[in-house]
Amino acid sequence: MELVTHSEIDEVLANTLMALATPVLPQHFSTLVKRLAAFDNLIIIAYHGEHRPAVLYREYTDPVVYLPMDSQYLGGDYLLDPFYREHLRGDVHGIRRLRDVAPDHFRRTHYYKNYYQQTTLLDEVAVFANITESDTITACFGRDRTSGKPFNKRELEALQQYELTLSSLLKKHWQDYRIEGVGKAPPAPLEERLREALNQQHSIRLSPRQAEVALFILRGHSSLSISLHLEVSLQTVKVFRRQLYAKCCISSQAELFALLMPLFARLAEHQ
Structure with missing residues (x-):
């Protein structure tokens, strides 16, 4: 990945700020992150307490990465997902890497083998932004079989450097978002x-x-x-x-x- 200058980041960030509260914000947000760490796929998910998540945006190079998303992940697998569990901790902001928040035997689970291996995901990093006490917007950037390699140290450091900016962009854009059809009463544990x-x-x-x-x-x-x-x-x-x-x-x-x-x-x- 080529080194990106501060002026290039500044220009892309300015365009992203101008896109806030417009339908094209996700595309500008994607372009901004790609300047920091190139990725193969992106999905933006809204979590509301323990209710079923909602997908707000997705893009990919290889369509296989999201084939099991609607039927398996949204169909109940999310209940075992490390990023979902991170959301449930509450008040979570900034960058999280899947391998850092996943349990010690995560790759041995049948959830990993039945879901993640289908997606061909090799690495995944998420930006978290709490918009209310129970609502979280999460933008997940993945590396799959397209690139065939995980994020490197320099890319992760670049994301960490801008984590508050990325989190704030999500929070500001979706500050009024609420999942439709979700009642006020939370489900039982x-x-x-x-x-x-x-x-x-x-x-x-x-x-x-x-x-x-x-x-x-x-x-x-x-x-x-x-x-x-x-x-x-x-x-x-x-x-x-x-x-x-x-x-x-x-x-x-x-x-x-x-x-x-x-x-x-x-x-x-x-x-």
């Missing part, structure tokens, strides 16, 4: 909704802690990572896993994924 769905569909009654552990497993947390998050011993986590698998009559993460993902799709339908 995912663990609670999952327990109810499992009971209704399969007559499986999990405890709150067992449901919590199930979600940690599917998101890609190792037993050690789960123990650190729950502040319990590693042995206690292993007990929870055995109890969970026994109640569900399964013996592997693959079976847990196969059991729960159809339920996630139903839970997403009602958000």
Whole structure:
């Protein structure tokens, strides 16, 4: 990637500022980011609490990258996504790289193998901008099989240098955006909704802690990572896993994924 001068950045930034509150802002925003770090694909997503996300804009070089987006990601897979989990932390601004916020065993999960490998994504960086207490705009820039390589150190440093500017542009442009059809009442916590769905569909009654552990497993947390998050011993986590698998009559993460993902799709339908 060629070095970009400050005057070039300044010119593109000025054009982006002029495009605020107009339909062409996403294209100018894309051009600005490309001056800092060339990417293969871009998707801008609006998150509203624990409701189903909405896609606001997308562009790509290889169309395969977003083929599973509407059916799988928006169909329920987002519930396991690291960027979605980052949004739920609240008040998140600036740059996040997927590999830095993903759980330690994320690449071993069936979510990663069934969704991310289909997209051919090799690396992904997101700009976060909170527009309300529960609403977040996220612009995700990816490298896929088109370039065949991740972002390098210089590109990541350039994005970090402008992270407040990029975040502020998103926040200003979409400051009045609200997801249509979303009620004011937030849904029950995912663990609670999952327990109810499992009971209704399969007559499986999990405890709150067992449901919590199930979600940690599917998101890609190792037993050690789960123990650190729950502040319990590693042995206690292993007990929870055995109890969970026994109640569900399964013996592997693959079976847990196969059991729960159809339920996630139903839970997403009602958000």
